[in-house]
Amino acid sequence: MGFRFRRTVKIMPGVRLNVGKKGVSVSAGRRGANVTIGKTGVRTTVGLPGTGLSHTTLHRSNAQGRRARPPAPQRERKRPIILFSIALLLVILFAVFTT
Numbered sequence: 001m002g003f004r005f006r007r008t009v010k011i012m013p014g015v016r017l018n019v020g021k022k023g024v025s026v027s028a029g030r031r032g033a034n035v036t037i038g039k040t041g042v043r044t045t046v047g048l049p050g051t052g053l054s055h056t057t058l059h060r061s062n063a064q065g066r067r068a069r070p071p072a073p074q075r076e077r078k079r080p081i082i083l084f085s086i087a088l089l090l091v092i093l094f095a096v097f098t099t
Helices: 062-066 078-098
Strands: 006-012 015-020 023-030 033-038 041-048 053-059
Antiparallel strands (some): 006 015, 015 023, 023 033, 033 041, 041 053
């Protein structure tokens, strides 16, 4: 399990400075609606206070969209299962034909 770090400092009413492990951001707004500016872009969040319902939208500039890394290739997991199944089948066939 990874460690997390986040610290929020209130600069003035309605404005907060957020410091985390991966960077710094600034949030401004009231309860129910705020805007956060960070290294990934501008994020707007609108919600219904007290309900847990909210909607967040990330607005990226063209430069940030071009710098996005391609997804990492996923590891193939089918081969070990197939190899194990073939080995098990060979052991069973060997046990049947040697008795």
